[in-house]
Amino acid sequence: MKKKLVKKVLCSLLLLLPSAGVLAEDKVLNVYNWSDYIAKSTIPGFEKQTGVKVKYDVYDSDDTLQAKMMTGRAGYDIVVPTSNFMAKQIEAGIYQKLDKSKIPNLANLDKALMAKIQDADPGNAHGVPWAYGTDGLGYNFTKVKAILGKDTPLDSWDILFDPKYVSKLKGCGVSVLDQANDVFAVTLHHLGKDPNSKNPADYQAAFELLKKIRPYITQFNSSGYINDLANGDICLALGWSGDVNIAKHRAAEAKRTYQLGYVIPKSGAPIWFDVMVIPKDAPHVDAALKWINYIENPEVNAAITDEVFYPTANAAARKFVKPEIANDPSIYPPESVMKTLFLLKPLPSDIMRLQNRLWTQLKTGR
Amino acid sequence: MKSLNFSRWFPSGRTTVIGVPFLFLFVFFLLPFLLVVGISFSQQQLGIPPYTPLTKMEDDVFTLVLNIGHYKFMLGDDLYFATYISSVQMAFVSTVLCLLIGYPMAYYIARASESARDTLMMMVMLPFWTSYLIRVYAWIGILKNDGFLNQFLMWLGVIDTPLRLYHTNWGVYIGMVFSYLPFMIMPLYAHLVKMDLRLLEAAYDLGARPWKAFVQVTLPLSKNGIIAGSLLVFIPAVGEYVIPELLGGSDTLMIGRVMWDEFFNNMDWPMAATVTCAMVLLLLVPMALFQHYQAKVMEEVK
Amino acid sequence: MSTMKPSKPLSYAVLGFGYAFLYLPIALLIIYSFNESKLVTVWSGFSTKWYWALLEDDELINAALLSIKIALMTATAAVVIGTWAGFVMARLNRFRLFPLFAGMINAPLVIPEVIQGISLLLLFVAMEQAFGWPEGRGVFTIWIGHVMLCVSYVAIVVQSRVRELNRSLEEAAMDLGARPLKVFFVITLPLISQALVSGWLLSFTLSLDDLVLTAFLSGPGSTTLPMVIFSRVRLGLNPEMNALATLFIIVVSVGVVAGNLYMRSVQRKRDREMQLAFNQA
Numbered sequence: 001m002k003k004k005l006v007k008k009v010l011c012s013l014l015l016l017l018p019s020a021g022v023l024a025e026d027k028v029l030n031v032y033n034w035s036d037y038i039a040k041s042t043i044p045g046f047e048k049q050t051g052v053k054v055k056y057d058v059y060d061s062d063d064t065l066q067a068k069m070m071t072g073r074a075g076y077d078i079v080v081p082t083s084n085f086m087a088k089q090i091e092a093g094i095y096q097k098l099d100k101s102k103i104p105n106l107a108n109l110d111k112a113l114m115a116k117i118q119d120a121d122p123g124n125a126h127g128v129p130w131a132y133g134t135d136g137l138g139y140n141f142t143k144v145k146a147i148l149g150k151d152t153p154l155d156s157w158d159i160l161f162d163p164k165y166v167s168k169l170k171g172c173g174v175s176v177l178d179q180a181n182d183v184f185a186v187t188l189h190h191l192g193k194d195p196n197s198k199n200p201a202d203y204q205a206a207f208e209l210l211k212k213i214r215p216y217i218t219q220f221n222s223s224g225y226i227n228d229l230a231n232g233d234i235c236l237a238l239g240w241s242g243d244v245n246i247a248k249h250r251a252a253e254a255k256r257t258y259q260l261g262y263v264i265p266k267s268g269a270p271i272w273f274d275v276m277v278i279p280k281d282a283p284h285v286d287a288a289l290k291w292i293n294y295i296e297n298p299e300v301n302a303a304i305t306d307e308v309f310y311p312t313a314n315a316a317a318r319k320f321v322k323p324e325i326a327n328d329p330s331i332y333p334p335e336s337v338m339k340t341l342f343l344l345k346p347l348p349s350d351i352m353r354l355q356n357r358l359w360t361q362l363k364t365g366r
Numbered sequence: 367m368k369s370l371n372f373s374r375w376f377p378s379g380r381t382t383v384i385g386v387p388f389l390f391l392f393v394f395f396l397l398p399f400l401l402v403v404g405i406s407f408s409q410q411q412l413g414i415p416p417y418t419p420l421t422k423m424e425d426d427v428f429t430l431v432l433n434i435g436h437y438k439f440m441l442g443d444d445l446y447f448a449t450y451i452s453s454v455q456m457a458f459v460s461t462v463l464c465l466l467i468g469y470p471m472a473y474y475i476a477r478a479s480e481s482a483r484d485t486l487m488m489m490v491m492l493p494f495w496t497s498y499l500i501r502v503y504a505w506i507g508i509l510k511n512d513g514f515l516n517q518f519l520m521w522l523g524v525i526d527t528p529l530r531l532y533h534t535n536w537g538v539y540i541g542m543v544f545s546y547l548p549f550m551i552m553p554l555y556a557h558l559v560k561m562d563l564r565l566l567e568a569a570y571d572l573g574a575r576p577w578k579a580f581v582q583v584t585l586p587l588s589k590n591g592i593i594a595g596s597l598l599v600f601i602p603a604v605g606e607y608v609i610p611e612l613l614g615g616s617d618t619l620m621i622g623r624v625m626w627d628e629f630f631n632n633m634d635w636p637m638a639a640t641v642t643c644a645m646v647l648l649l650l651v652p653m654a655l656f657q658h659y660q661a662k663v664m665e666e667v668k
Numbered sequence: 669m670s671t672m673k674p675s676k677p678l679s680y681a682v683l684g685f686g687y688a689f690l691y692l693p694i695a696l697l698i699i700y701s702f703n704e705s706k707l708v709t710v711w712s713g714f715s716t717k718w719y720w721a722l723l724e725d726d727e728l729i730n731a732a733l734l735s736i737k738i739a740l741m742t743a744t745a746a747v748v749i750g751t752w753a754g755f756v757m758a759r760l761n762r763f764r765l766f767p768l769f770a771g772m773i774n775a776p777l778v779i780p781e782v783i784q785g786i787s788l789l790l791l792f793v794a795m796e797q798a799f800g801w802p803e804g805r806g807v808f809t810i811w812i813g814h815v816m817l818c819v820s821y822v823a824i825v826v827q828s829r830v831r832e833l834n835r836s837l838e839e840a841a842m843d844l845g846a847r848p849l850k851v852f853f854v855i856t857l858p859l860i861s862q863a864l865v866s867g868w869l870l871s872f873t874l875s876l877d878d879l880v881l882t883a884f885l886s887g888p889g890s891t892t893l894p895m896v897i898f899s900r901v902r903l904g905l906n907p908e909m910n911a912l913a914t915l916f917i918i919v920v921s922v923g924v925v926a927g928n929l930y931m932r933s934v935q936r937k938r939d940r941e942m943q944l945a946f947n948q949a
Binding site: 379380383384386387388390391392394395396397398399401402405415467470471473474475477478484486488489490491492493495496497498499500501503504505506507508510512513514517544547597598601602604605606607608611612622625626629635638639642645646649652653656657660661 | 678709755760769770771772779786876897909
């Protein structure tokens with residue numbers, strides 16, 4: 001009993017120590033975000049406005065982020081997990097609730113979109129979306145049409161999942177995201193099953209289908225495919241909306257003669273949100289809140305969309321976005337398409353394990 | 367007298383002198399290993415840290431829970447087994463290729479004139495000093511489908527369609543040989559250069575053909591160099607991560623990559639620890655060989 | 669005697685092939701750093717614009733500065749500890765745990781870095797759980813990891829040099845009443861200084877180049893140059909990387925060649941003096 005008391009006193013004393021430092025104004029902010037996901041002007045603008053210096057690191061998969069966070073004391077103030085990963089991490093108790101009174105710009109956010117991530121984050125208590133996007137097919141239209149003929153409908157998952165089509169595309173290169181989650185969800189959806197299924201048998205079925213098209217997949221890749229698509233090394237990619245649009249932009253810049261483009265298949269596709277959250281052990285909470293508020297400034301927000309081709313949940317920002325982007329249905333899905341999209345949800349850990357396992361098996365072709 | 371003098375002043379200082387580096391190595395080299403062994407017996411959990419503690423103290427009852435599930439899983443799983451086999455196989459092929467290229471080079475460098483030798487050895491070592499990543503990167507541009515090698519071969523008319531080398535096992539072999547070649551040449555050269563040439567002369571005088579003289583005299587004399595070089599290439603190559611990741615395909619099975627993925631992607635630390643333990647076990651024999659060889663070299667210097 | 673000489677054409681062919689294999693990729697890398705096009709494999713004209721782009725790349729410059737800082741810290745610490753350990757290996761190798769000690773020195777030379785990275789990270793995490801230190805990961809943990817990587821190399825270089833030493837100088841000093849520590853700093857250390865310099869340089873390059881250990885041990889704001897290069901290389905070829913690589917190669921080559929020439933001249937001078945001393949005696 002006595003020991004416990006001593007321990008308690010010691011602990012509270014220890015707790016006092018760092019808090020003395022926190023009282024002073026935060027001068028640094030550690031941000032950990034996806035690669036190729038920010039405008040050039042974003043950080044300088046924030047530094048100028050607040051006097052806080054930003055240390056910006058990047059990752060290219062949710063798994064990397066999760067591993068860093070779970071190691072403990074990663075030291076970041078802002079991280080940007082995808083909503084389905086965020087849900088599990090919130091459950092694990094590693095993020096703190098936001099002090100919304102310090103983020104007046106939250107008023108700019110689209111209510112309908114915010115409601116969509118309530119599943120992952122009840123009451124939107126922990127996170128504010130950075131951007132959202134869809135999974136779909138990225139094409140080198142010129143090459144694909146030359147091979148498959150003009151009349152083959154390209155707005156269908158069949159192009160990827162039907163060996164009849166995909167086998168012909170092997171020669172010009174087929175890339176699939178290296179994300180077990182995304183690919184299994186799409187496959188399950190294509191099979192007419194629940195994309196967030198919790199039934200192991202469904203995953204086996206999806207695996208069987210994927211195995212059939214495995215010989216025609218030339219690479220599994222979640223970041224390099226942008227350049228490969230732009231350079232004509234691949235002609236079909238299961239990829240993310242903004243990335244494919246970046247590739248299209250780069251190809252145009254390099255004066256390539258072929259046409260690239262992004263298509264959301266008619267039957268529907270996954271939609272996801274990358275959400276800014278503050279870890280519990282963040283050293284600079286105040287600066288982090290300032291950052292979120294700054295990002296939700298409509299003009300700052302629009303500048304990001306202009307550069308990375310991902311829309312944000314900031315409704316007020318849309319009118320500042322370049323019109324050719326704001327009116328592009330492959331970037332901002334119109335209401336009719338929005339209805340067909342489905343959100344990826346967190347899965348129990350045994351399903352995750354099974355997924356990862358099958359994924360490794362698939363990739364190594366065993 | 368002298369040695370007595372030494373031992374008189376050392377005993378007090380001696381322990382400290384030995385103890386400090388010993389402790390350093392123990393804490394940062396051996397202790398981490400023991401931890402890895404420990405964690406391989408724990409369980410994955412979603413939290414910080416992502417594994418469960420092995421021991422519990424509850425109401426004065428000390429419990430130790432060892433979970434051997436990961437070992438069972440690994441042994442019963444053909445994927446891990448295949449990965450180990452494939453890593454060893456790839457490392458072995460790389461080692462043999464290194465030897466095939468490295469031995470003639472080391473041989474001719476050792477036989478070059480004395481002034482040329484230093485320059486030639488420096489030229490072998492120079493790439494080793496430049497960044498490893500950059501050297502691997504250089505090969506991407508060469509091996510790609512529209513890379514230099516394919517452009518060159520197509521220009522020569524040797525091939526019509528580009529060879530697929532980038533993102534295949536061939537890419538990994540080329541990258542490994544390129545990166546590890548200096549490690550093979552160094553010990554080989556060291557042995558070949560100090561070889562007593564009179565032995566060869568004697569063989570020739572006795573009428574041996576050059577080829578036979580090489581097999582019966584030179585090769586046995588450079589045996590230790592071959593062993594050292596091969597181990598210096600083989601052991602790190604088994605656990606290589608960067609080369610298969612950058613040059614290999616998604617079907618290139620290497621244990622270093624699996625460990626990296628278990629750790630960073632699947633967040634399964636206990637499983638990663640288990641794979642690590644198994645890998646250390648696998649490498650124990652070659653490492654013991656290496657240690658034995660190192661000890662021998664030290665004896666020689668004495 | 670003439671039969672002894674290896675055949676000239678064969679020797680040229682073998683060495684020519686070997687060096688072409690080692691240097692052609694580097695040569696191509698350098699040539700294409702002056703390519704105008706963003707596409708690395710297609711030549712479209714001479715340009716130095718990628719070098720100017722490097723100057724404006726803050727991420728790269730910051731990472732490079734951090735890498736150099738860590739490499740300096742690592743090399744210095746590794747030389748101190750490595751020399752100490754190497755000296756123990758050479759002179760004080762008659763204690764019971766010596767085989768273990770020698771094993772701990774030799775093993776890191778060959779052990780795959782992924783293993784070392786995982787085990788060190790687990791150590792730091794466990795230490796943090798137990799005593800709350802080190803707080804998170806960053807420059808400090810990377811530093812320790814790199815020192816572990818380099819200590820073995822330094823120790824082995826130093827121990828072989830110490831073994832070659834003629835002990836008479838040290839013994840003479842001891843006979844004159846100098847304390848052992850003083851003997852070490854005044855006599856032994858200068859005698860092995862060459863080994864220390866090469867150990868320092870080797871540690872510096874090893875640390876500057878390390879990716880795997882760093883990836884396991886880094887924290888916020890401690891992104892080193894290899895980490896930046898790796899993440900960009902995964903995205904594909906990039907002429908800016910070629911420019912960076914070229915600069916890197918030039919600096920290192922000049923350094924290594926100059927260092928080698930210097931060492932050789934020192935060696936020659938020493939040989940000459942020895943010869944002179946012998947002749948006089």
